[in-house]
Amino acid sequence: MALDVVLVRLLIIAAVASVLPARGRADGAAGLAIGFYNEKCPGAEDLVLEEMRDIVHEDRTLGPALLRLLFHDCFVRGCDASIMLKSRSKKGERDAKPMSYSLRGFDEVERIKAKLEEACPLTVSCADIIIMAARDAVYLNNGPRFPVETGRRDGKVSNCVDAENDLAPPNANIVDLKTYFSVKNLSWKDLVVLSGSHTIGSSQCAAFAGDRLYNHSGKGMQDPTLNKTYAPDLRMMCEAGNETDTTPVSMDPGSPHEFDLSYYRDVYSNKGLFVSDQALLDDKLTHDYVARMAAAPSPDEFFDDYAAAMINMGRMEVLTGHNGEIRKICGAYVD
The missing domain is CATH 1.10.520.10 (Peroxidase; domain 1)
Structure with missing residues (x-):
C-alpha cells in the first residue's frame, strides 16, 4: 500500500x-x-x-x-x-x-x-x-x-x-501503528503487548517478502534492518516478485506453537517477520518493553499484560443490551 x-x-x-x-x-x-x-x-x-x-x-x-x-x-x-x-x-x-x-x-x-x-x-x-x-x-x-x-x-x-x-498493514511504521491503535482507544502498551500474539502461528510470503526481502521502500533491496543471518532462510522459502505466494512461514520460527517470549527475542534480534514487528524498536516505550521481555526469565509479566490488553481490545465498540442481535448462524448473509 x-x-x-x-x-x-x-x-x-x-x-x-x-x-x-x-x-x-x-x-x-x-x-x-x-x-x-x-x-x-x-x-x-x-x-x-x-x-x-x-x-x-x-x-x-x-x-x-x-x-x-x-x-x-x-x-x-x-x-x-x-x-x-x-x-x-x-x-x-x-x-x-x-x-x-x-x-x-x-x-x-x-x-x-x-x-x-x-x-x-x-x-x-x-x-x-x-x-x-x-x-x-x-x-x-x-x-x-x-x-x-x-x-x-x-x-x-x-x-x-x-x-x-x-x-x-504489515508494512506499517511505528507512527502509523500507534495511530491505528490510538483511534481505537488502545495505548502504546496494548500495541506492543498484543503484537506478542505473533509468537504463535504463521503468515504467508505475500504478506512480507516484498517489504522485507526484495523491494524495501520500493527500492528493490532488502530491508536493511532485517537480521543478515535470518534473511537467507526467508529467501529460501519466498520467491522474489511473487505477490500471491501463499507459502506459510512461522512468525516465531523458534517455537511457533508455544505462546512464549521468543517473539520478543526475535524482534530484539531484528528477526521480526513484518515491518510492523521491526517497528516496535523505533519508539522508546515499545522498544524498552521488547527489550525487557526479550531478557525476562519468566513470561509472567507478559501473561498478565496480555490478559489486560485483551480485555481492552475486547471492549472496542461493542454492542450490548438491546443493540445488535444474537444470531443462530454466525455467517448469515447481509445482502
Missing part, C-alpha cells in the same frame, strides 16, 4: 474518531461482565474450551487462526462478529484484500456456535464465541487462560471498505 494512501486513510480515521463517541468505552463496555453467561447458559465457557481442544487437536494451526480472527473482527466496527457475515456481492469484511484473504476459522466458529445452540438456544453471541475461542487458543498453545468479559451482541453490518481502512 502506498505511503500517501496510508496517510490519507489514517487522517480520515482520526478525523472520524474525533467527532464520534467511543461506543466501546463510553457505552457498550458497561454491558460486559466476566461470567455474563453463568446464569443464562451455565457451562458455556467450558463448552467452548472443550470444543477448542478438539479443534486444535485436529489441526494445531487453527488456534492461531482463531486468534487472528478476533483481531480482524475487533478492529473493524468493533468486536461484534461482523467478520463472520457473508456478502453475496463479495463486499463484506471477509472479502477485503489483501489483509483478510487468508483468514481462517469461520467453520470452527460455526461449529462452536452449533454446540452452544444445542445447549442454550439464541443466548451466546457469535462475538463472544470469537473472543472465548481466541482466549482458549492462547491457553491451548501453553499460554495463560485468563477471564474475559462477555455480554456482546452481534452486529448486522459488514463492509470490506471498513476492513481495508481500519486494519494496520
Whole structure:
C-alpha cells in the first residue's frame, strides 16, 4: 500500500474518531461482565474450551487462526462478529484484500456456535464465541487462560471498505501503528503487548517478502534492518516478485506453537517477520518493553499484560443490551 494512501486513510480515521463517541468505552463496555453467561447458559465457557481442544487437536494451526480472527473482527466496527457475515456481492469484511484473504476459522466458529445452540438456544453471541475461542487458543498453545468479559451482541453490518481502512498493514511504521491503535482507544502498551500474539502461528510470503526481502521502500533491496543471518532462510522459502505466494512461514520460527517470549527475542534480534514487528524498536516505550521481555526469565509479566490488553481490545465498540442481535448462524448473509 502506498505511503500517501496510508496517510490519507489514517487522517480520515482520526478525523472520524474525533467527532464520534467511543461506543466501546463510553457505552457498550458497561454491558460486559466476566461470567455474563453463568446464569443464562451455565457451562458455556467450558463448552467452548472443550470444543477448542478438539479443534486444535485436529489441526494445531487453527488456534492461531482463531486468534487472528478476533483481531480482524475487533478492529473493524468493533468486536461484534461482523467478520463472520457473508456478502453475496463479495463486499463484506471477509472479502477485503489483501489483509483478510487468508483468514481462517469461520467453520470452527460455526461449529462452536452449533454446540452452544444445542445447549442454550439464541443466548451466546457469535462475538463472544470469537473472543472465548481466541482466549482458549492462547491457553491451548501453553499460554495463560485468563477471564474475559462477555455480554456482546452481534452486529448486522459488514463492509470490506471498513476492513481495508481500519486494519494496520504489515508494512506499517511505528507512527502509523500507534495511530491505528490510538483511534481505537488502545495505548502504546496494548500495541506492543498484543503484537506478542505473533509468537504463535504463521503468515504467508505475500504478506512480507516484498517489504522485507526484495523491494524495501520500493527500492528493490532488502530491508536493511532485517537480521543478515535470518534473511537467507526467508529467501529460501519466498520467491522474489511473487505477490500471491501463499507459502506459510512461522512468525516465531523458534517455537511457533508455544505462546512464549521468543517473539520478543526475535524482534530484539531484528528477526521480526513484518515491518510492523521491526517497528516496535523505533519508539522508546515499545522498544524498552521488547527489550525487557526479550531478557525476562519468566513470561509472567507478559501473561498478565496480555490478559489486560485483551480485555481492552475486547471492549472496542461493542454492542450490548438491546443493540445488535444474537444470531443462530454466525455467517448469515447481509445482502
